[in-house]
Amino acid sequence: MSIGFGIIGLGNRGYKYALHTIMKSKECHIEMVCDAHGNHFDQFPGISNTKEFTEVLENPKVDAVFIATPDDTHAEIVIQAAKHKKHILCEKPLEISREKVQEIQVALRDFEGAFEVGYVLRYARLFQKVKSYLISGAIGDLHMINVMDHIPYGGYAYFHDWHRKRETSTSLLLQKATHSLDIVNWYVDAKPREIAAFGRLSTMGKPGALKKFGKEVASDLHCRTCVISDSCEESIQNILKEKKISWSENWPDSCVFNSEIDVDDHQTVMVQYENGTQLAYQLCLFGAYYKREFHIFGSGGELRFDDVSNEITIYDRLRNETVTYKNDYAEEQMEPGDEEQLQDFILAVQTGKKPISNLESSITAALLAIDAQASIDQKKMIKSD
Numbered sequence: 001m002s003i004g005f006g007i008i009g010l011g012n013r014g015y016k017y018a019l020h021t022i023m024k025s026k027e028c029h030i031e032m033v034c035d036a037h038g039n040h041f042d043q044f045p046g047i048s049n050t051k052e053f054t055e056v057l058e059n060p061k062v063d064a065v066f067i068a069t070p071d072d073t074h075a076e077i078v079i080q081a082a083k084h085k086k087h088i089l090c091e092k093p094l095e096i097s098r099e100k101v102q103e104i105q106v107a108l109r110d111f112e113g114a115f116e117v118g119y120v121l122r123y124a125r126l127f128q129k130v131k132s133y134l135i136s137g138a139i140g141d142l143h144m145i146n147v148m149d150h151i152p153y154g155g156y157a158y159f160h161d162w163h164r165k166r167e168t169s170t171s172l173l174l175q176k177a178t179h180s181l182d183i184v185n186w187y188v189d190a191k192p193r194e195i196a197a198f199g200r201l202s203t204m205g206k207p208g209a210l211k212k213f214g215k216e217v218a219s220d221l222h223c224r225t226c227v228i229s230d231s232c233e234e235s236i237q238n239i240l241k242e243k244k245i246s247w248s249e250n251w252p253d254s255c256v257f258n259s260e261i262d263v264d265d266h267q268t269v270m271v272q273y274e275n276g277t278q279l280a281y282q283l284c285l286f287g288a289y290y291k292r293e294f295h296i297f298g299s300g301g302e303l304r305f306d307d308v309s310n311e312i313t314i315y316d317r318l319r320n321e322t323v324t325y326k327n328d329y330a331e332e333q334m335e336p337g338d339e340e341q342l343q344d345f346i347l348a349v350q351t352g353k354k355p356i357s358n359l360e361s362s363i364t365a366a367l368l369a370i371d372a373q374a375s376i377d378q379k380k381m382i383k384s385d
């Protein structure tokens with residue numbers, strides 16, 4: 001029987017995942033769409049729509065919901081969806097505070113439906129191949145990991161809208177870095193124990209404005225009306241011209257140098273896991289180029305990979321030997337792993353199987369980023385419980 005989906009939140013992620021992934025699957029269909037601001041209803045002709053998510057939950061033809069609303073709305077919608085006995089595919093991160101994450105944990109304690117969280121990289125072929133190398137003992141026991149996320153579209157993606165305020169996102173460690181941090185949790189297969197982090201806002205927000213303009217910018221400044229948008233490295237117009245980035249015609253364009261911005265634009269996080277494995281992670285949201293790079297050290301060798309070359313290289317510690325694997329799979333969805341993630345969810349609905357990205361793993365991922373932000377704020381190492 002085809003699974004009837006309700007889509008809640010039709011912003012950048014929601015409508016694209018619905019159109020390119022859910023609608024393309026033969027095992028499910030969309031019964032109803034919902035967006036509080038009526039965004040992208042026109043992309044779903046013939047499908048009933050609403051601005052109230054409770055109407056989706058009350059629809060008996062909706063078996064499962066895909067929740068793609070801003071991070072600080074997830075707990076309310078997840079908890080209501082569970083009460084209505086809907087299967088739940090919720091976007092990452094689970095929520096933006098320890099309290100809200102715990103509310104979800106308590107509410108889902110006896111939940112019998114499928115629950116999966118949008119950590120797509122766990123489903124992407126490159127990352128899965130690395131996991132299989134690690135399980136097979138290709139570099140022996142895993143001891144140390146170094147990860148760097150270079151994001152050249154950080155201003156565009158995260159500093160124009162709700163992502164830029166801690167009130168609605170807590171930090172970009174939770175919003176963006178969480179993908180890579182979750183992958184490390186999965187590879188290490190243990191809980192983070194000690195977390196020490198540093199973060200700073202240096203290039204966007206008020207510090208960026210003082211360097212660029214010598215003063216703060218007006219709170220209502222937008223790229224479309226700004227007198228320097230022709231030369232500004234962060235203007236929507238230049239990002240399109242120079243980097244060919246335009247994720248939607250109506251992309252928000254509030255100035256990325258606005259003083260209300262209070263999330264950091266670069267961070268360093270160090271983690272010691274309960275099994276002794278150590279992580280050094282860095283996120284840069286004003287990178288010059290895109291790359292997610294991993295370097296993993298084991299007792300028998302080293303493994304390096306990145307998602308630009310799409311290559312994995314394993315160096316043997318004893319012998320002068322390397323093994324290289326090239327991932328040639330062409331991803332055609334919004335994010336690598338989108339299709340496989342949906343497949344895992346469908347299987348969870350049909351068979352009761354526990355998804356690869358599940359409640360426990362997404363709680364661990366969220367709390368790691370929340371603890372890292374606490375370490376930055378309190379200037380001390382945090383011991384995770």
Ligand SMILES: NC(=O)c1ccc[n+]([C@@H]2O[C@H](COP(=O)([O-])OP(=O)(O)OC[C@H]3O[C@@H](n4cnc5c(N)ncnc54)[C@H](O)[C@@H]3O)[C@@H](O)[C@H]2O)c1
Nearest residue numbers: 009010011012013014035036037039068069071091092118
């Ligand atoms: N897994 C991934 O790779 C990935 C990629 C992008 C975004 N995301 C996640 O998807 C979620 C949405 O991100 P986005 O970039 O699409 O944000 P967005 O701001 O573009 O879209 C959010 C949409 O939700 C709607 N909305 C807000 N509150 C609502 C409510 N109570 N009920 C119904 N609709 C509501 C808004 O009107 C908006 O259209 C976030 O949690 C984000 O972290 C995940």
